[in-house]
Structure formats: structure tokens, C-alpha cells
Amino acid sequence: MAKIKVIVVDDSAVVRQVNRETLARASDIEVIAVCPDPVAALEKMRQQWPDVIVTDIEMPRMDGIAFLKKIMAERPTPTVVCSSLTQEGAATTMEALAAGALAIITKPALGVKQFLQDAGNDIVAAVRAAARANMGHVRTQARPRLAVDAVLAAKNPAGTGSSAMHDTTDKVVAIGTSTGGTQALEAVLTQLPRTSTGIVVVQHMPEKFTALFAQRLNSLCAMEVREAQDGDRVLPGRVLIAPGGRHMLLQRSGAQYLVQVRDGPVVNRHKPSVDVLFRSVAQVAGRNALGIIMTGMGDDGAHGMKEMHNAGALTVAEDESTCVVFGMPKVAIEMGGVAKVVPLDRIAQEIIAYGR
Structure with a gap:
């Protein structure tokens, strides 16, 4: 099989060297060029176009955001951003994600x-996932279920036990994606009216990035979108994004739902984990919930979606035709935890219909 052709763009000679050596050790990856800035990269790319770009954002001659926008406008190419784990770096990287970057690798100062x-x-994993991405929808066998037990023990699902679990008119929508x-979340949430059912979201994203991601969505959406804090109520018109580096769980207080934000071990290589939220x-919600699993690499959320399905929740997966990476939805479907499969442009309609 043909190797994945990669160009590394970074103004640091050390970063270029280490990333070249790291990727070259993978038998299925070929680094065709390393460049100190986007202008040099574009010259190389005119000679041989890469399958994946690994790039920094803050660089000389042309900043990474302008570079990304140019690439996505001319010839959309899977891009992994290697960015500084700082507040300033996080803000810039959020612009990169909005411009079409697929993944973030954070680096310390x-x-x-x-x-x-x-x-x-x-x-290496990020490059491999990017190489499989369906860029046509990017806009300007399962492992044993063990890891999630370390955060939240399995119990009889709501709906198979006491009916008291359902004595509330409150509903909740839970979304997991990577x-x-x-x-994809921007495409869905911007279509929802202000009065939509309360939503809880796990988006795989590093610490410091989720608050800025929530702020960006809040500026675009009719619903209130914010990074979740421990004890936040799940209310109609509100979207709570799990904070990077911590798990988010749904809890019940009387007839109301709220979230618990807490530390814990990494689950399925992620914290926050979709499986933790879905379980x-x-x-606590059982058939009062709608679960949605969207584009993402791996299988995080597949087991939790099966548990939601068994508890009587309505479960929806994004169709392969619109997924950037058809990993998480694919495993959830194969496990039998998905009741309906729909393309991205119909997911908002499912949420609106569920709220009715």
C-alpha cells in the first residue's frame, strides 16, 4: 500500500527534526518535506502534494491560520496542528480548528x-487518522469495556429498575465526538433554536481549549454554550461542554439534571471520555435521553451508547457519508447500540424533533 505522504511545517529546527524522526519510524508514513514556514511549504507542495500536513500556527512570513485558509480554499488537505499549550496558543488554535484543522497536538513552552x-x-496516530479523513465535509473490532469502570461503575440501567428514575418531564441530549x-458540532448547534432541549457534550480536546471552544460556539449559537462547571444545571437552551482534562457525568437532583465535573483516570485514551458521560x-436519565455519537477516531462512546440504548434512550449515529473519520459511530453501530443513522445535516432536526 502507498505510504502516507506528510509535510512538517514549523519554524523550530528542533520540532522539525523530532517530528521527522518520529514519523519516519512508522512504516506506513513518508515525510516528503520539512519546512520552516508556510511559504517554503507551499513551494514544496507545488512539486508534490502531501496527504497530511503537520503544522505550527505562529510562524514567520505567513501565519498558520492564513496558511490553513489558503489550503482549505484551494485543495482541502487533512491538517494536524502542533500548537503551544498556553492561553494565547489555545485561542489561536481554536481559529485553526475553525479554519479546517482536524486535530491538535499540544506542546509545552x-x-x-x-x-x-x-x-x-x-x-503518528493523529497523522494516520487525518489520512483517513473525509475532507469533503470539513468546512472554512471493539476493545473490552474496562476503562470506564474506573470512573463510574456499571449498574442496572435506568429503565430496567425503578420507574422513579423517569418521574420527571426533563429531557437531556448527550453528544460525543472527536x-x-x-x-460538526458547530454545524449542528448553530441550527438549534434558543428553546432546544438541554445538551451535554464531550468533544475530545485538551485542557485550556474547551473554554475557548465554548466561547466561540456561544457567539454563533442561539443557545447558551459554555464550558461546564461542577453542579451546572442542564436546562433548555443551554449547552454544557465537558472541560478538557476532566470527566463530565450527568446527575439527578430531584426532578432536575445537573453535571458533575471531576478528575479521574484516562478512559479509552481520553479525558474527558464519551463513555463516562454516556454511562x-x-x-440517571434512561429513556429521558437522546444520545448522539458523531465523527471521531477510535471507539470511545460506543459502549456507553449501547448502555443508553439498553436503558431505553433514543440513540443516533452520524452517517459515514458525512463523517470526517467514521470510527466512533462505526463501532457504536456494530455493537447494536444505535437506533438511527443520519447524515450531519439532519442531526439538528433529530434534536428538535426529540424536544417536541
Whole structure:
């Protein structure tokens, strides 16, 4: 099979060297060029176009945002952003995601070489996932269920036990997504009216990025969108985004739903984890919930969606035709936890119909 052709763009010689060496060790990846800035990269790309671009954002001659916008306008290409884990870096990287970048690899201000060497597997995995991405929809076998038990123990699902679990008119929509999810969530949430059912979301994203992501969505949506804090109510017209680096669980207080935000072990390589959220929704909301799993690499959320389905919740997966990466929805469908499969442009309609 043909190797994945990658161009690395970074003004740091150390980063270029480490990323080249890391990717070159993967037998299915070929680094065709390393460039100190986007202008040099574009010259190389005119000679040989890459399958995946790995790029920094803050660079000389042309900033990474302008570079991304140019690429996505002319020839959309899967792009992984390697960005600084700072408040300023997070703000810029959110612009990159909005411009079409698929994934974020964060790097510290100090000790970058050691960090990138330690994060080699993550970089390779991100490139492989990006190479499989369906860029036509990017806009300007399952592992055993064990990891989630460390955060939230399995119980009899709501709906198979006491009917008291359902003595409320409150409903909740739970959404899980990963690679390609920032654009997909924007496409869905901007279509929803202000009075839509309360929504809880896990989007795989590093710490410091989720607050800015929520702020961006809040500026675009009729619904209130914010990064979740422990004890926040799930209310009509409100979207709560799980904070990066912490899990989010649904809880019940009387007839009301609220969220618990807490630390814990990484689940399915992620924190926050979709499986953790979905399992909690299955346990406390049961048939009062709608679960939606969208574009993403891996299988996080598939087991939790099956538990929601078993508890009587309505469950929906994004169709392969619109997924950037058809990983998480595919596994959820194969496990039998999905009642309906719809393309991205119909997911908002499912949420509106459910609220009625």
C-alpha cells in the first residue's frame, strides 16, 4: 500500500527534526518535506502534494491560520496542528480548528524535544487518522469495556429498575465526538433554536481549549454554550461542554439534571471520555435521553451508547457519508447500540424533533 505522504511545517529546527524522526519510524508514513514556514511549504507542495500536513500556527512570513485558509480554499488537505499549550496558543488554535484543522497536538513552552519524543505515538496516530479523513465535509473490532469502570461503575440501567428514575418531564441530549467534531458540532448547534432541549457534550480536546471552544460556539449559537462547571444545571437552551482534562457525568437532583465535573483516570485514551458521560446518562436519565455519537477516531462512546440504548434512550449515529473519520459511530453501530443513522445535516432536526 502507498505510504502516507506528510509535510512538517514549523519554524523550530528542533520540532522539525523530532517530528521527522518520529514519523519516519512508522512504516506506513513518508515525510516528503520539512519546512520552516508556510511559504517554503507551499513551494514544496507545488512539486508534490502531501496527504497530511503537520503544522505550527505562529510562524514567520505567513501565519498558520492564513496558511490553513489558503489550503482549505484551494485543495482541502487533512491538517494536524502542533500548537503551544498556553492561553494565547489555545485561542489561536481554536481559529485553526475553525479554519479546517482536524486535530491538535499540544506542546509545552519548555522541554519541547522531550515532550515530542514522548508523544510520538500520539503524533503518528493523529497523522494516520487525518489520512483517513473525509475532507469533503470539513468546512472554512471493539476493545473490552474496562476503562470506564474506573470512573463510574456499571449498574442496572435506568429503565430496567425503578420507574422513579423517569418521574420527571426533563429531557437531556448527550453528544460525543472527536476528530472533525469541532466543525460538526458547530454545524449542528448553530441550527438549534434558543428553546432546544438541554445538551451535554464531550468533544475530545485538551485542557485550556474547551473554554475557548465554548466561547466561540456561544457567539454563533442561539443557545447558551459554555464550558461546564461542577453542579451546572442542564436546562433548555443551554449547552454544557465537558472541560478538557476532566470527566463530565450527568446527575439527578430531584426532578432536575445537573453535571458533575471531576478528575479521574484516562478512559479509552481520553479525558474527558464519551463513555463516562454516556454511562452516567444511561444510569440517571434512561429513556429521558437522546444520545448522539458523531465523527471521531477510535471507539470511545460506543459502549456507553449501547448502555443508553439498553436503558431505553433514543440513540443516533452520524452517517459515514458525512463523517470526517467514521470510527466512533462505526463501532457504536456494530455493537447494536444505535437506533438511527443520519447524515450531519439532519442531526439538528433529530434534536428538535426529540424536544417536541
